[in-house]
Amino acid sequence: RCAAPDNASPTSIGTVVGLAFDRSSGTLYVADANNNVIRALFPYATVSALVAGNGLRGYAGDFGLASQASLNIPAGVAAGRNGAFYIADHFNCRVRAVGLPSR
DSSP, X not given: OOOOOTTOBTTBOOOEEEEEEEXXXXXXXXXXTTTTEEEEEXXXXXSOEEEEOOSOBSOBOTXXXXXXXXXXXXXXXXXXXXXXXXXXXXXXXXXXXXXXXXO
16 A cells, blocks of 8 residues: 555545556556546556546646655546656646656
8 A cells, every 4th residue: 555645545445537557567547637637557466556646636746756746637648658648737737757766
């Protein structure tokens, strides 16, 4: 289980507005707009993990840990190569890139 930031928990998903599937790892990424986070559903886990966004609406965290970044209504997510993914950070008018460390 992962530690849940302020208003988001590992098991409560708000409004799903985007999905992306990483075929190489079997991970499903979920853009959760209400909670301002990106969740990952791993094939070997029973709960989702918060992989980007701290649950607070805003813009912060570039070049830091993805889990500590503030997002503002993430409206989509896309899987990239080697575990990376991209977030459509809607109200910040940004596409944010996240490179995950190997698991």
